[in-house]
Each structure stands twice: as C-alpha cells, then as structure tokens.
Amino acid sequence: MNAPTVSAPASDMSQLGSRRRLAILATCCLSLFIVGIDTSGVNVALPAIGSELGASASQLQWVIDAYTLVLASLLMLGGSLGDRLGRKRVFQVGLTVFGLGSVLCSLSVSPEILIGARMLQAVGGAMMNPVAMSIITNVFTEPRERARAIGMWGTAIGVSMALGPLVGGALVDGIGWQAIFWLNVPVCLAACILTAILVPESRAPHARRPDPAGQLLVLVFLATLTFGIIEGRGLGWSSAPVVAAFGVAAVSLVAFLVVESHRREPLLDLRFFRSVPFSSSVAGAVLAFSAMGGFLFLNTLYLQQVRGLSPLEAGLMTLPMAVANAVFSPLSGRLVGDRGARLPMVGAGAMVIVSGLMLTLAGHDTSMWYLGVAYLFLGIGMGLVNAPITNAAVSGMPPAQAGVASAIASTSRQVGISLGVAVFGAIAFAGIDGPVADGLASAAHPAWVLMAVCGVGLVGVGFVSTGTWALATAQRTRERIAADASA
Structure with missing residues (x-):
C-alpha cells in the first residue's frame, strides 16, 4: 500500500499554476462527461436493448432508473468519503468501479443482468461526481474564477447529456448497444492516469463520521x-x-x-436548507432534470417507434439541443459570475415552458423542423440552468462542506432524472391500450404539459432564490455552520 498522502491545504491549492488548475478542471469535467454521455446515450439504445434482451416497458424504465437511483442514494456518501479519505483516492476508485460496471453492462445477456450492472456503474459514479466538484472548489479559490470553473463543470453536464443521444445513436447503428458502455473504459483509464499525475490529494479539515x-x-x-x-x-x-x-x-x-x-x-445536514439559494438549487435541479429525464426517455421511443427513425437518425434529431446546450452552458457560467443567477435561471424556465408546450402538438406526422425547434428551446434551457444550480449549492457553504453540498446538488439532479423517467413514463403509458407505436404520440401529451409545468417552477425558483432576503439567509447559514464547526 502507498504511504498516507498529506492533505494539501487550501493555500497550497491556490498556488497551483493556472495551466495545472485548468488541466485539473478538464480531468474532472472528463469524468462527468462520460457519465452524462452514458446516462442519456442509453436512452437511444432502449429500443435495441428491448428487442435483443426481450425487456418489457417497465424493465426499460429500470435500465435508466436503477442507475440514477443508486447514484442519487450514494452521492452524499461519496462526497463525504472524499472529504474523509482523500478526494484524489476516492475519485480514482470511482473511475475504476465505473469502468468495471461498464464492461459488465456490455456483456449482459438479460435485462436483469444489465440492470444489476447499471447499479454497479452507479456505485462508481457516486464516487466521481461529488468528489470532482469538491476538487474544483478547493483548487479554484477566487469567487469569480470559481464561478467560471463551475460554469465549465455545468457545461460538461449539459453538453454530455445533450450529446449522449447523438453519440449513442451512432454507436448503436454502427456497432450495437454494447458499444455505449465500451466507450467508457478507455476514458476512465485516461482520467485515472491524469488524476494520478495532476491532482493533489486533499481532505476536509474535519472528517465526517459515517451515517x-x-x-x-x-x-x-x-x-x-x-x-x-x-x-x-x-x-x-x-x-x-x-x-x-x-x-x-x-x-x-x-x-x-x-x-x-x-x-x-x-449524512444530509438539514441546516443547509435554511439557505434559500441552497434549497432553491435543490428544487431547481429536481424540476429541470425531471423535464430532461422524462424527455429523453419518451422522445427516443417516439422518434424510433412512432416515427420509424433509426437510432442514429433519432440522435441526429437532438443535435439542435446539443448545440444550444454547448453554446449556452458557458454563457450561463459567465452570467452567474458577472450578474448573478436570476437571469439564467428564469431564462431556463421560459425555454422549458416553450419546448413543453410545443411538444404537446407532436403527432404521427409532425414536421421534423418543428420538432427540431422544440428540441432547440429545451437545449437552451438546460444549457442555462446548470451553472446557477451548482453555484448556489456550493457558494453559500464553508469550503470544508463543499463535497457534501455539491453531492446534494448532484443527488437532486439524479433524483430529478429518476422521477422524470418514472412519472413521465407512467403518464404516457397509462394512455396506451395497444402497441406503443400506435398510441404514444397522443398519450405523451399530458407528460409534455407536465414538462411545461416544470419550466414554470424554474421561473419561480429563479425569482425566489436571488432576492435580498434569500441571499441574507445564505450568509447566515454559512456563518452558523462555520461557527458550529469551530465550536
């Protein structure tokens, strides 16, 4: 075994060269990028998985939700483990477990085995996401620089989830659904090596006890x-x-x-929720990613089983969403750093509303151009939403709590995806009496209304979380937690 690594103090972190800090940021974003690609790319593969493995509609929902549920359940533990045992070490273990789970997914011969392997993937993902965010918040110590770094992190979240259907569709069409999981293995290996070279070890000053x-x-x-x-x-x-x-x-x-x-x-410090921006970040993440998770699940079935597109064609249809996400995610990070979270959060909600209302008119012969515009608006909304969510979660907390606070924000995203797949799917499938191809287009309309409702909620969160009263609660919460920790 290696000798224990001495934790790098925050002052040492701030002295890292700018190039090295950017390289660390890129490595951390790479880990999240493959998780996002995997999460959304699997949606495009669902019809192929259902056909080859004989999976039922509910089993296809579990292929998505088995991963997101385990991930959501363990993210807070992953963040606290990194704070206690060393963020670099836990991050590398997570990359290894995620890669192993990906191999097992690609070798699955039944829905049950695939669902189990997805759960193992999630165990690794839970040790990657919150720990990577904790590394970022400890490396980038200046507030504006940190906000921009978090904006890049948000870009990785949004762009990876938006590109997932395109990458997944190309892999399913060209090789097979198993290739989506093989893609993760070399990326995990590269990220593990880069972490060993670039990332200094760090821990929280006070190790949290297991719960x-x-x-x-x-x-x-x-x-x-x-x-x-x-x-x-x-x-x-x-x-x-x-x-x-x-x-x-x-x-x-x-x-x-x-x-x-x-x-x-x-495990979950309830005092965090006395901060209105923090509580709003949790609510915003659940609302936004419920819309995104439900959309990705239903839309891939609609495009392939109702409209008869191939996996690659279905992925290409989401290209406007991916491009918009890529353009607006870094813009959102800059807006948060320069002008605060209200504008991007309210803008995100407005875009989700428009997209949801447009999709309520989708049918068997709706113009592909019309659908592309609806996807474009959703991509803009999801590009705008990540930076304000993440920044609100960690900016009002003491640096020692960064791992747990960011884990809660990540947990909220995964809970949102799980609920979106479950609730949107339940609403749509409840209106189908015969084959999915015949009834899904009209049966999904109430789900798209719910998506617009999620957008309304985001607009409300944007206004509530950014007022003077809300910011005062964040300051009081930060001071109280810091005082309790030093007592």
Missing part, C-alpha cells in the same frame, strides 16, 4: 417511491405491493428527517 442509518433510509425512500410509480400501471395502483411501496417511502422519509435532525454529523 449508515441515514444512508439506508435514503436508499429505501428513493427505491420504494420509484418502484410504486413505475410498477403502478402494471400491478395496479391499488395493489398491495404498490400501496406498500408508497407507504414504506413515506415512513422512511419521516424516519430519515428524524434521524438526521438528531445526529451531530448527519
């Missing part, structure tokens, strides 16, 4: 809630398993809040 009870309750809550939503249509909303799942979800949520409020070092 196994809180961790278990989070997992139980998210798993049972999603199970009830996904399986409700097939088993019956009043069936014993579904009712029991919702009951367990409610009990576990209440138990989690009680347990966390009595722990000195909880």
Whole structure:
C-alpha cells in the first residue's frame, strides 16, 4: 500500500499554476462527461436493448432508473468519503468501479443482468461526481474564477447529456448497444492516469463520521417511491405491493428527517436548507432534470417507434439541443459570475415552458423542423440552468462542506432524472391500450404539459432564490455552520 498522502491545504491549492488548475478542471469535467454521455446515450439504445434482451416497458424504465437511483442514494456518501479519505483516492476508485460496471453492462445477456450492472456503474459514479466538484472548489479559490470553473463543470453536464443521444445513436447503428458502455473504459483509464499525475490529494479539515442509518433510509425512500410509480400501471395502483411501496417511502422519509435532525454529523445536514439559494438549487435541479429525464426517455421511443427513425437518425434529431446546450452552458457560467443567477435561471424556465408546450402538438406526422425547434428551446434551457444550480449549492457553504453540498446538488439532479423517467413514463403509458407505436404520440401529451409545468417552477425558483432576503439567509447559514464547526 502507498504511504498516507498529506492533505494539501487550501493555500497550497491556490498556488497551483493556472495551466495545472485548468488541466485539473478538464480531468474532472472528463469524468462527468462520460457519465452524462452514458446516462442519456442509453436512452437511444432502449429500443435495441428491448428487442435483443426481450425487456418489457417497465424493465426499460429500470435500465435508466436503477442507475440514477443508486447514484442519487450514494452521492452524499461519496462526497463525504472524499472529504474523509482523500478526494484524489476516492475519485480514482470511482473511475475504476465505473469502468468495471461498464464492461459488465456490455456483456449482459438479460435485462436483469444489465440492470444489476447499471447499479454497479452507479456505485462508481457516486464516487466521481461529488468528489470532482469538491476538487474544483478547493483548487479554484477566487469567487469569480470559481464561478467560471463551475460554469465549465455545468457545461460538461449539459453538453454530455445533450450529446449522449447523438453519440449513442451512432454507436448503436454502427456497432450495437454494447458499444455505449465500451466507450467508457478507455476514458476512465485516461482520467485515472491524469488524476494520478495532476491532482493533489486533499481532505476536509474535519472528517465526517459515517451515517449508515441515514444512508439506508435514503436508499429505501428513493427505491420504494420509484418502484410504486413505475410498477403502478402494471400491478395496479391499488395493489398491495404498490400501496406498500408508497407507504414504506413515506415512513422512511419521516424516519430519515428524524434521524438526521438528531445526529451531530448527519449524512444530509438539514441546516443547509435554511439557505434559500441552497434549497432553491435543490428544487431547481429536481424540476429541470425531471423535464430532461422524462424527455429523453419518451422522445427516443417516439422518434424510433412512432416515427420509424433509426437510432442514429433519432440522435441526429437532438443535435439542435446539443448545440444550444454547448453554446449556452458557458454563457450561463459567465452570467452567474458577472450578474448573478436570476437571469439564467428564469431564462431556463421560459425555454422549458416553450419546448413543453410545443411538444404537446407532436403527432404521427409532425414536421421534423418543428420538432427540431422544440428540441432547440429545451437545449437552451438546460444549457442555462446548470451553472446557477451548482453555484448556489456550493457558494453559500464553508469550503470544508463543499463535497457534501455539491453531492446534494448532484443527488437532486439524479433524483430529478429518476422521477422524470418514472412519472413521465407512467403518464404516457397509462394512455396506451395497444402497441406503443400506435398510441404514444397522443398519450405523451399530458407528460409534455407536465414538462411545461416544470419550466414554470424554474421561473419561480429563479425569482425566489436571488432576492435580498434569500441571499441574507445564505450568509447566515454559512456563518452558523462555520461557527458550529469551530465550536
């Protein structure tokens, strides 16, 4: 075993050369980029996976949600592990586990094996995302520089998720759905090597204690809630398993809040939510990524099974979304750094509203140009939303809490994707009596209305989270947490 690595103090971090800091940022963004490509690219492969492995509609939902649920459940643990054991070390372990899970996904011969391998992937992802953000916030210490670095991080999130359908479609058409997972292996290897060369080891000054009870309750809550939503249509909303799942979800949520409020070092520090910008970042992430997750799931089925496009053609149809995301993500980071979060957050909500309302008119013969414009508006919205969400989550917290705070923001994104796939899918499938190809176009209209409602929520979050009162709550929360930590 290697000798213990001495943690690099924040002052040493700030003395790193600008080129090295940019290289560290690029390495951290690379890790998130493959996760985003994998998450959204798998959506394009769902029809091929369903055909080759004989997966049902609910199993296809679980291919997505098994990953996002485990990831959401473990992100806070991943962030605290990095703070405690060393961010560089945990980051490298995460890259290794994610790569191994990707190999197992590509070798799957049944839906059940694929779902299990996706869960292993998620374990690795949970050690990558929050730890990478913690590395960034400790390397970039000047507020404006940090905001721009976070903007680049947001760009990686948005662009990777937008490019996922295009890359996934090309791989499925050219090689097969397994290639989506093989792509991760060399990238994980390269990121692991770059991390070993570039990234200094760092830890939080005070190591947080494990919280196994809180961790278990989070997992139980998210798993049972999603199970009830996904399986409700097939088993019956009043069936014993579904009712029991919702009951367990409610009990576990209440138990989690009680347990966390009595722990000195909880998995989820409820004091964070006294900061209105922080709470708004959580709500905004859930709303935005519910819209995105639901869109990616339903749209790929619509384009391939209703409109008869190939996986590559379906991916190319989302190119306007990818381009818009790539253009507006860095712009959003600069706007947050120079003018604050209100403009990009409200703009994001407006774009999601327009896109959702346009999609309510989608049918069997809707113009592809019309669909492309709807996708363009969604891409603009998702490009604008990431930087204000991430910046609000970490900017009002002491640097020592950066790992956990960023993990909560990342958790909120994954919870949003899980709920989007589950809820949008449940709404659309409830309106289909026969084959998906015949009924999905009209059955999805209520889901697109819900997408517009998510946009309305984002507009509200943008105004609420950026006022004088909200910023004052963030300052008080930061001071209180810092005072408690030094006591």
